[in-house]
Amino acid sequence: MSLKRHIPNTITCCNLISGCIATAFAFGGNAEMSLTWIIIGATFDFFDGMSARLLGVSSPIGKELDSLADDITFGLAPATIVFNMLCTMDYPIFLEPARPWLPFVAFVMAAFSALRLAKFNLDERQALGFIGLPTPANALFWGALIVGAGSWLESCPLAVLAIIAGVALSSWLMIAEIPMFALKFKQWGWRGNEVRYVFLLSCIPLIVIFGISAFAIIIAWYVVLSSIIRINK
Numbered sequence: 001m002s003l004k005r006h007i008p009n010t011i012t013c014c015n016l017i018s019g020c021i022a023t024a025f026a027f028g029g030n031a032e033m034s035l036t037w038i039i040i041g042a043t044f045d046f047f048d049g050m051s052a053r054l055l056g057v058s059s060p061i062g063k064e065l066d067s068l069a070d071d072i073t074f075g076l077a078p079a080t081i082v083f084n085m086l087c088t089m090d091y092p093i094f095l096e097p098a099r100p101w102l103p104f105v106a107f108v109m110a111a112f113s114a115l116r117l118a119k120f121n122l123d124e125r126q127a128l129g130f131i132g133l134p135t136p137a138n139a140l141f142w143g144a145l146i147v148g149a150g151s152w153l154e155s156c157p158l159a160v161l162a163i164i165a166g167v168a169l170s171s172w173l174m175i176a177e178i179p180m181f182a183l184k185f186k187q188w189g190w191r192g193n194e195v196r197y198v199f200l201l202s203c204i205p206l207i208v209i210f211g212i213s214a215f216a217i218i219i220a221w222y223v224v225l226s227s228i229i230r231i232n233k
Contacts, residue, residue: 008049071110078139
């Protein structure tokens, strides 16, 4: 059996392992390292599909393994980051009785990530773009938000309501029938790529001004811009 057949699946397993490490750091309260390993997992996720196409060894097993790895790295890991935040932050008085169980709401996001990944495997409309929010984008949003604004969120009692609402919204966005553009360039000219260039250029000042928190803003901007494009069509 040719060794090259195992290369893409090996890379996918590296993604899965990265997600497990990210989850472990998240349970330990280290959101920074958890986000780092989510990004490492995203790098492996990028190269497993590329290697499968280059080597011509795509397989149904690889697709299923990729979805499993993605749900760990981009579903369970960010959900655990949110879970840990909900365990440690201040609650308004009327929500204190719910503190023991309310953090588990975060894992709804892991379930919807799995649902989105299963739907993605069956949906043939997503060759040039996405239908719904991609799981890596959702993971980056939550990781960057909590790493960048965690201290503020912990000290603001009403922030717990915003986080729970955000979990519900992002879970819905992952399976929503909302077309979202992909950063795939068929050619490098301005015509036909206006939205992509505007988006990428707008990201630069956000990163300079807001640092790591900018990635949460960028994902939110990505969703808004995709929605504007849909409305105007």
